[in-house]
Amino acid sequence: MQLPIKAIWVFHTAARAGSVARAAEQLSVTPSAVSQQIQALEVQLGVTLVNRxxxxxxxxxxxxxxxxxxxDELERVAEATSIIRGQRAITSLKVRATPTLSNKWLLPRLGRFLDTHPELEVRLDGTNEPTDFNRELVDVEIRHGDGRWPGLFVEGLGPENFVPVCAPSLAAPASLTPEQVMQFRLIRSVKSQAQWPRWLSDAGVQHDFDWKAVLFDRSHMAIDAACDGMGIALESNLMMWRELRDGLLVNPVRGAPGIRLTTQWIVCPTDHLRLKRVRVFLDWLREEYRRWSETEAILP
Incomplete structure (x- = not known):
């Protein structure tokens, strides 16, 4: 029996994309052509493969x-074909992550992934907008939130510690009591899961909402503002490890409590886990977090 290679490839593309329209876009054909190829394959196999x-x-x-x-076999065939043609086999991997994680943690490490996997071409989108995997061509997302997204594969990147920080020119390390924090401008990341009222309560500080504050909708802006001496920020050591390492930020509070949370989550449809490019990226992410937590997770 002659193998219906074209129909098999169309089915594989549609199954991976989760949509006939998206598969048609990737293959540069019409949606009806995709449907016809899948139907022809179903006739040859004698089974129904997909439901709309x-x-x-x-x-x-x-x-x-x-x-x-x-x-995996089709991906190897595609790679082998490119090699025989004298081309370098390139596979695209599209990753979406929050702007702060992208800039502060992922980007400084991404070169190691690219060096290890030269066959992958990575596109990194930095946005807080959650991915609609039914409509958008995204392989995997690192999403900020509480980890509750039914119907998707969800895995926490790992715990972070939120602590007060400021420029050493504003206040020296361990030079303030928790109560004295209220004398400074408090920098707030409005979307952060760790907020000043909780930290002040944990520190036993009586407080009201008549305080000096500046608000940002991105944590990387709050971190940069703290480095510039604008005030004291409550931020994650995952996001500001480099500023802590380089002495641009210090913890000015003696005996300061920390808030330990997991706020960054690996998210994708379960069937994306079948893709080799997704699996190797997730394995790399887990190893990078392990390395960070053991060697670079500076706690001021």
Whole structure:
């Protein structure tokens, strides 16, 4: 029997994309052409592979098994074809992450991933907008939040410690009591899960809301403002490890309590975990966090 290679590749692309329209866009054909190829493959195999669900598609049990069996093999065929043609095999990996994580933690480490995986071309989008995986061509997202997103694969990157910090020119390390923090301008990241009222309560400081404050909607702006001596920020050591390492920020409070939270989460559809490019990126992320937590997670 002659293998219907074209139909198999179209099915694989559609199953990976989760949508006929998105598969058509990737293959530069019409959606009806994608549907026709999948139907032809179903006729040859004698099973139903996909069901339409709104604008997307869902794999049947047979479709799930078939996709799992052919996925890695088709990627190897594509890579081998490129090599024989004398081309360098390039696979695109699209990652979405919050602006602060992108700038402060991911970007300084990304070169190591690229050096290890030269076959991957990475696109990094820095945004706080959650991905609609049914409509957007994103392989994996690192999302800020509480980790509750039903229907998706969700894994915490790891715990962070939120502590008060400021420029050493504003206040020396361990030079203030928790009560004296109220004498300074407090820098607030409005989307942060760790906020000053909780920290002040944990420190036993009586407080009201008549305080000097400046608010930012991005944590990297709050960190930079603290480095510039604008006030005292309550931020994550995951995001400001480099500023702490270089002495641009210090903890000015003696016996300051910390707030320990996991706020960054690896998120993607479960079927994306079948993709080799996603698996190697997630393995790298886990190793980078482990390395950071053991060697670079500076606690002021």
């Amino acid at each position: 669900v709104g604008r997307g598609l869902a794999l049947t049990e047979a479709g799930e098994r078939y996709f799992a069996m052919i996925g």
